[in-house]
């Protein structure tokens with residue numbers, strides 16, 4: 330793990346959008362749920378959650394957006410285009426394709442050995458016990474991951 334990636338308490342309150350893997354993906358939905366709960370527990374304004382899918386990678390960001398992608402990273406050319414106007418883009422992922430992601434190193438939290446929801450939970454709260462549900466989702470996701 331890259332220790333230069335911002336902490337949850339540093340990054341999350343700044344976010345305007347969270348993009349998560351939304352193709353009927355338990356790992357992606359669990360990432361969304363865990364992050365939503367982080368906001369709800371603190372009674373903070375929740376950012377906009379946007380489900381992403383591989384076939385429609387034409388999403389436009391606004392210049393001032395502060396974005397976190399979880400369990401999904403847009404194609405290289407899309408991110409390069411975003412970066413020309415929007416510098417605050419971060420990603421937490423575990424897919425091999427994310428290695429090609431053109432974000433700066435300290436904007437990426439990548440771990441190919443675990444599911445995204447497990448990485449997200451540890452990032453949100455390193456002391457939290459990994460639930461059976463999270464373990465189940467991880468087992469499934471690592472099995473089907475492409």
Ligand SMILES: [Mn+2]
Pocket residue numbers: 356357400423444445470474
């Ligand atoms: Mn996943």
